[in-house]
Amino acid sequence: MTDSALRELADDPSSRKRFLKMMGGAGAVSAFGVLLAACGDDDDKDTASTPAAASTSAEDMKGDLHILNYALTLEYLEAEFYKQVIDSGIVKDPKVGSIAKQFGETEQAHVEALIATVKKLGGTPATKPKTKFQPTLDKGLMAVLETAADVENLGAAAYLGAAGGIKNRDVLAAALSIHSVEARHAAALNQLLGRGFGGKGGLSGTLPDGAFGKGMDEASVLKAVQPFLA
Amino acid sequence: MASSPLVAAQPVTIDIKGTTREAFLVRATLAAGATYGALSATPYITRALAQDSGGDVDILNYALTLEYLENEFYALAVKQVKGLSGDVLKLAKELRDNEAEHVDALAATVKKLGGTPVKKPGFDFGGAFASRTAFLQTANVLEDAGVSAYNGAGPLIKSVDVLAAAGSIVQVEARHAALIRLVRSKPPAPLAFDKPASKAAILKKVTPFITS
Numbered sequence: 001m002t003d004s005a006l007r008e009l010a011d012d013p014s015s016r017k018r019f020l021k022m023m024g025g026a027g028a029v030s031a032f033g034v035l036l037a038a039c040g041d042d043d044d045k046d047t048a049s050t051p052a053a054a055s056t057s058a059e060d061m062k063g064d065l066h067i068l069n070y071a072l073t074l075e076y077l078e079a080e081f082y083k084q085v086i087d088s089g090i091v092k093d094p095k096v097g098s099i100a101k102q103f104g105e106t107e108q109a110h111v112e113a114l115i116a117t118v119k120k121l122g123g124t125p126a127t128k129p130k131t132k133f134q135p136t137l138d139k140g141l142m143a144v145l146e147t148a149a150d151v152e153n154l155g156a157a158a159y160l161g162a163a164g165g166i167k168n169r170d171v172l173a174a175a176l177s178i179h180s181v182e183a184r185h186a187a188a189l190n191q192l193l194g195r196g197f198g199g200k201g202g203l204s205g206t207l208p209d210g211a212f213g214k215g216m217d218e219a220s221v222l223k224a225v226q227p228f229l230a
Numbered sequence: 231m232a233s234s235p236l237v238a239a240q241p242v243t244i245d246i247k248g249t250t251r252e253a254f255l256v257r258a259t260l261a262a263g264a265t266y267g268a269l270s271a272t273p274y275i276t277r278a279l280a281q282d283s284g285g286d287v288d289i290l291n292y293a294l295t296l297e298y299l300e301n302e303f304y305a306l307a308v309k310q311v312k313g314l315s316g317d318v319l320k321l322a323k324e325l326r327d328n329e330a331e332h333v334d335a336l337a338a339t340v341k342k343l344g345g346t347p348v349k350k351p352g353f354d355f356g357g358a359f360a361s362r363t364a365f366l367q368t369a370n371v372l373e374d375a376g377v378s379a380y381n382g383a384g385p386l387i388k389s390v391d392v393l394a395a396a397g398s399i400v401q402v403e404a405r406h407a408a409l410i411r412l413v414r415s416k417p418p419a420p421l422a423f424d425k426p427a428s429k430a431a432i433l434k435k436v437t438p439f440i441t442s
Contacts, residue, residue, distance in 0.1 A: 176380075188408045211329075212331070213402050
């Protein structure tokens with residue numbers, strides 16, 4: 001691959017190196033460090049090391065804290081929903097049950113990591129919202145799975161919509177590492193529900209946005225989750 | 231979608247909150263200028279912005295190379311893998327078409343930024359199409375690697391528009407990864423936090439598939 005772009009890219013000094021040079025190695029809080037610690041997995045060989053955070057102004061930090069607390073509120077909702085679904089015993093199928101359990105644990109890990117990150121940045125974590133999932137649970141398993149899929153798709157859209165507003169690159173890295181997990185959850189639940197792609201067939205709906213995910217702004221996301229807030 | 235650059239399409243759906251990464255960078259540099267004297271700040275701004283555009287084009291071309299690879303992988307798989315049928319064949323075709331749209335969008339975005347899109351490399355996927363199992367296993371590796379690649383590159387992107395484009399693509403790569411994993415009866419989302427990977431690590435992983 002002598003003339004290939006890949007080789008060129010490989011020989012090129014990495015963007016991160018340039019980035020670090022550009023930022024002059026200004027030390028700041030490494031929020032992503034907190035999240036990685038929360039992952040409980042320190043296999044770094046394959047992982048991009050986090051660039052030293054850019055110096056972030058107080059105003060930008062305030063904006064990032066707002067986004068982190070907004071994300072925290074959504075993660076609280078998701079974690080609580082899975083918890084209530086599992087506690088209700090409505091899921092009988094062991095395969096679906098194990099997915100609900102694992103997704104619930106993941107959302108709880110997101111909650112804890114976001115709380116730790118907000119604290120690390122000197123902010124106050126949002127309090128856990130009071131939720132209202134009983135009407136959904138009363139409607140039965142299909143309604144529960146549909147709600148789970150809707151909420152996960154909404155979560156993915158929320159992170160995507162918020163990413164552009166994040167100023168601190170460590171916070172951005174953290175948000176991206178959660179964003180793609182929400183997208184995985186959304187796709188799995190869509191598939192489980194047999195929502196069709198291309199409008200036909202058993203797998204339809206698994207890729208509801210086509211080739212490009214759609215972001216959603218905070219106001220629209222909060223409006224969409226309003227029915228679940230007590 | 232294929233011909234419309236994402237740079238133009240995305241800001242409609244993304245709430246950018248009235249600032250760009252470039253503006254932020256200039257502001258940060260000007261703040262440095264206020265401390266050290268306005269004259270000394272000017273070269274920093276020039277250098278920062280020069281590195282800026284080069285950086286984003288590099289990242290987009292890196293992503294483009296990966297999308298070429300994925301697109302070619304599914305295009306060949308659909309023709310060559312014996313025993314692909316029903317939902318799995320449909321999924322492979324859907325993923326092939328998604329990756330083709332990613333290729334078009336990334337190439338258009340590189341051009342829009344004044345860069346030159348990288349050429350499509352030559353590929354050799356070895357025994358990946360020998361069986362349905364081998365195909366799904368390689369697809370799983372490529373899709374998970376794609377997610378890690380975008381997540382690793384995302385924080386290095388300077389333009390919010392380019393970040394929005396990359397974000398909208400990585401979300402779909404993550405969905406692909408989950409679906410392929412489900413077909414393989416593997417957990418669709420094995421980690422609570424998808425790991426970012428460096429460009430070097432990703433290139434090492436895909437180099438065996440690249441022949442020219």
